[in-house]
Amino acid sequence: MSEAESPLRFAVVGCGVIGRHHAAVITGRPDAELAAVVDPVPSAADELAAQYGVTAYNDLGDVLARDDIDGVALCTPSGDHAEQAVLALRAGKHVVIEKPLDVDLVAAARLAEVANRSTASATVISQHRFDPATEVVRAAVESGKLGRLTSAVASVAWWRSQSYYDSGAWRGTKAHDGGGALINQSIHTIDLLIWLLGDPVEVTAYSACLAHDGLDVEDTAVAVIRFDSGALAVVHGTTAAYPGTSARLQVHGTHGSAIIDDDRLVYFHAGGSGAEAPAYGGGDTNQAALVLPAQDTGPSAGAEPSALSNAHSLQYADFLTAIRTGTEPLVTIAEATKTLAVILAIYDSAARHVPVPIPSAASTGG
Incomplete structure (x- = not known):
């Protein structure tokens, strides 16, 4: 690797479960290097720093002042994300933001403005866009092989114990966590739903x-989303489904259907004529093994981050390439803002018991 392509040096900000996962991902990449960790709790920062032999800090500003650090990975409470990202971008640091982008659209719009003016790059974690199953379905949608998309179902039926919410004062709070089962556990599946179906325009929800x-905040929510294409989708998110099942996305069109279950393509049929289909059970219509013959059979999407696939590393690869080539990463601030706008509209609808229009990316500053 030439000097111009030397590893980019990152600091992980927030040394909890997901921060430790980011540290492992960065350390495992040849084009990135972990240089420091930050956490306001000294013992948390010291423990992770000792594990990787890097410097521990208790204040983000100390890391941003270092000229030898190229970027930061923000793994802090959700309500801090946009403000910290703005500080990092103004200091000239590239920024990886754990989901969600933030808990507030005004803060997200302010971040978008700063990011648009900055010479540094920013991305928001949406690692399941890089899953092979997602890539197959996205390609089928873009090529028209599923025909006109008509409906979809996004369901995340997980379990989180009371001790999970009690483990941090910020968990399960509107101000810092932004919400419950939707914005934390279901956000990835909702993000894929929007990425595949297009621009959402209205939602009706209960929580x-x-x-x-x-x-x-909610531990259970359901919603119906109407898209500008006319397609309809059902969203179901819960952390009250003991012992926890799968994260599942079904996409249906006039020429085909696809089902992703815990990041695996379990059903795929594309390119039909739209004529009468075989009777249920009257023939094997599942093409999943043909279009994606070798699939990961590791832990499910409900597992701890350290047990998941290498999707985080794939997103880091995309981001590092974007930095070196001066291009946009796959997941931009605008893309993440769109997902945040949908979730906040769901919350608004559930609170007011009325259908709520979903603001466009332009109106949210994305």
Whole structure:
């Protein structure tokens, strides 16, 4: 690797579960290097720093002042993301933001403005866009092989114990966590839904907290989204489904259908004529093994981050390439803002018990 292509040096900000995962991903890449970690809790920063032999800090500003650090990975409470990203971009640092982008569209719009003016790059983690199953379905949608998209179902039925929410004062709070099962656990599946179906225009939703104490956010929500194409989608997200099942996305069109279950393509049929289909059970119409013969059979999407596939590393590869080539990463601030706008519209609809229009990327500053 030439000097011009030497590894980019990152600091991980936030040393919790997902921060530790980012540290492992960065360390495992030949084109990136972990240089520092940051956490306001000294013991958390010291423990992770000792594991990788890097410097520990308790204040983001100390890292941003270092000229030898190229970028930061923000793994902090969701409500801090946009503000910290703005500080990093103004310091000339590239920024990786863990999902969600933030909990507030005004903060997201402010970040978008700063990012558009900055010479540094920014991306928001949406690693499942890089899953092989997602890539197959995205290609089928873009090529028209599924025909006109008519409907979809995005369901994340997981379980999170009371101790999960009690493990951090910010968890399960509207101000810092942004919400519950939708914005934290279901956001990736909702992001894929939007990426595949296009621009959403309106949502009707209901939400409740049914299995946990002390939360001011939902542990269960359902919604119906209408897209500008006319397609309709159902969203179901819960952390009250013991013991937890799968994250599942179904996409249906006039010429084909696809089902992704825990990141695996479990059903795929494309290129039909739209004529009468075989009767159910009257023939094998599943082409999944043909279009994606070798699939990961590792832990499900409900597992701890450290047990998941290499999708985070694939997103880092995309981001590092974008930095070196001066191009946009696959997941931009604008893309992440669109997903955030949908989730916040779901919350608004559930709170007011009315259909709510979903703001366009232009109106949200994306």
